[in-house]
Structures are given as structure tokens and as C-alpha cells.
Amino acid sequence: MMPNKVVVFDLEDTLYKEIDFLKSGYHAVADYLTKTFGIQDLYAEMIEAYQAGEKDVFQKVLDHHHLTVEKSLLIDIYRYHIPQIHLDSMVRSVLEQLQGICHLAMVTDGRPRTKRNIINSLGLSEYFDWSDVYISEEVGHLKTSPYSFEKIMEAYPDCQYICVGDNPVKDFLVPNRLGWMTVCLLDNGQNIHSQDLSLAVDYMPKHTINDISELIDLLD
Numbered sequence: 003m004m005p006n007k008v009v010v011f012d013l014e015d016t017l018y019k020e021i022d023f024l025k026s027g028y029h030a031v032a033d034y035l036t037k038t039f040g041i042q043d044l045y046a047e048m049i050e051a052y053q054a055g056e057k058d059v060f061q062k063v064l065d066h067h068h069l070t071v072e073k074s075l076l077i078d079i080y081r082y083h084i085p086q087i088h089l090d091s092m093v094r095s096v097l098e099q100l101q102g103i104c105h106l107a108m109v110t111d112g113r114p115r116t117k118r119n120i121i122n123s124l125g126l127s128e129y130f131d132w133s134d135v136y137i138s139e140e141v142g143h144l145k146t147s148p149y150s151f152e153k154i155m156e157a158y159p160d161c162q163y164i165c166v167g168d169n170p171v172k173d174f175l176v177p178n179r180l181g182w183m184t185v186c187l188l189d190n191g192q193n194i195h196s197q198d199l200s201l202a203v204d205y206m207p208k209h210t211i212n213d214i215s216e217l218i219d220l221l222d
Contacts, residue, residue, distance in 0.1 A: 005104050007221065008158045010151070010177075012167035013110040013117065015193045016214075018124055022087045024194065025049070030083035031060065031076050041067055081116050089124045096214050097129040104221070105158050107134040109150045109165075111172070114140040133157075148176045155180070166217060170198055170205045178204055185209045185220065 014020040032044035044063060051059045060076045063069070100106060108130050110117055117137045121127055134157070136150035143149035155163065163182040167173030174184040186207035189197040199206070209220060 005102070006161050007103070007164060008105040008107060008154060008161045009100055009164045009166060009217075009221070010107045010109055010154060010182075012145075012165075012169070012173055013108060013112075013120065015168040015189070015195070016166060016187055017093055017108075017126065018087060018089065018120075019192050020194045021192055023085050023120060024052070026085040026087055027080035027083055028052075028059075029086065031079050034076075034079055035063070035067075035069070035071075038071070039067070039069060081113065082119065084119055085123045087120070087123050089126065090214075092213070092215050094125075096217055097126075099218055100221075101129055105134070105161070106130050107136070107154050109136045109145055109154075111138040111145050113137075145172050146176065148180065151176050151180055151182070164221065167207075168193065168197060169195060170201050170207065174207050175205050178206075178208070183208060185211060185217065187214060188212050 011017055014023075028045055028048045032048060035041055035044050047066075048059050048063060051062050056062050060073050060080075064071065064073060064076075097106065106129055108121075108126075114137050121130070121135065134154070136153065138144045141150055141153075151163075151165075155161075163177070163180070164185060165174060165177035165182050166185045166187065168187045168189065170186065174186070177184050184207040186197075186199075186209070188210055190212075211217060211220065
């Protein structure tokens, strides 16, 4: 029997924590600046600035150390480095349980090169076929457009569709309008972006879970 469910995941703060990419990116930038200028302890300096609410961490570092390097170079290093990140064992277990009994797809906003680096570093290509991964700048449509979701419905007709994300601002509006089941993974305190659960009902998920493992029972 062919699977009759399609589970569509968001990436950041759903399948992995975006803060892990940030830390990895800061390490990459710090390593470059240390090798180029010999300055030590830059990673700790950047993390401290970030935690203090600094809006432009890289510019603060450049100004503090009177460095002439272009900030755009640091941004590129951050965006396009090969991230040193790992898939949580619980997320892996959930994907392994879903694989074979559901179709798995992904819809995420961002730059293709960055997202592909993240997906490869996490080993998510073991669970998601690249034809089922929709990256906004690659397909030309943001998550707030129905484009990617309708493409998934065309690829897998006559199924139950489930969208799993974390950000009510942009994750659930379109799937809700398409009649999908929507599931929000609640912030455990590590999300980079605040989770607004006070939006209009059209934006809100139909279900919330505290841990990704709860998804299995919810889909039974």
C-alpha cells in the first residue's frame, strides 16, 4: 500500500535549531579573522555581543579591532560556510519512523547554497529527496505563497497533508487555507525568532506539540 500522508517540514527551529548554525557561522568568521589578523577569542566576543542584543555583531567586531576587511566578506563566510551542525537523535528517530509510511517534503525560505549546506551537514538528504525540497530563492516563491504547497499536492495527489513548523507568522497560513493539518513545534527557549501565538486564527496551527517525538502519536 502506498503512503497516504505527506508530512511537510520547515527547517530552522523545526528540524534543527538555527542557533546552532549561528554559532557555527561565528566560528567560521572568527577562524578567518584569527588567521588573517592574529586576533584571538573572537568567537567568544561575537557570542557575547549577540547575547547582549547587538544588532550588527560583525560591524561591532570590525570597529572594535579597527579592521579594514569588508563586512560583506564576513557575511558571505557566515552564509556559505559548511556548518558544523548535527541532527538531534530524536529528530532522526522521528524521521526514520515516518520514512516509508509517509512521503516527506520540506518547504523553507532562504538561499539555495546555504540551505543545501545545512541539509547536507545534518544528513537530511537521507530522508528527503531533493525533488521534494522547496527552497524559496530556488523556486522563486516564499513560504507565504501557495506555490510550493500546491506543487507538493500535485506530486502526491489524494493524500492527507501535514505541515510541521514553528513560526505562525509564515508557516501555517497557506496550509490552513489549503485544508492541511498544521502542527507547531513550541519554542523550548532556544529559538532565534520569537514565536507569536497571538495572531489571527488563520495564521495559527491546528495542533501544537512540545517535542518532535509527539508528532508520531498525533499522526496515528
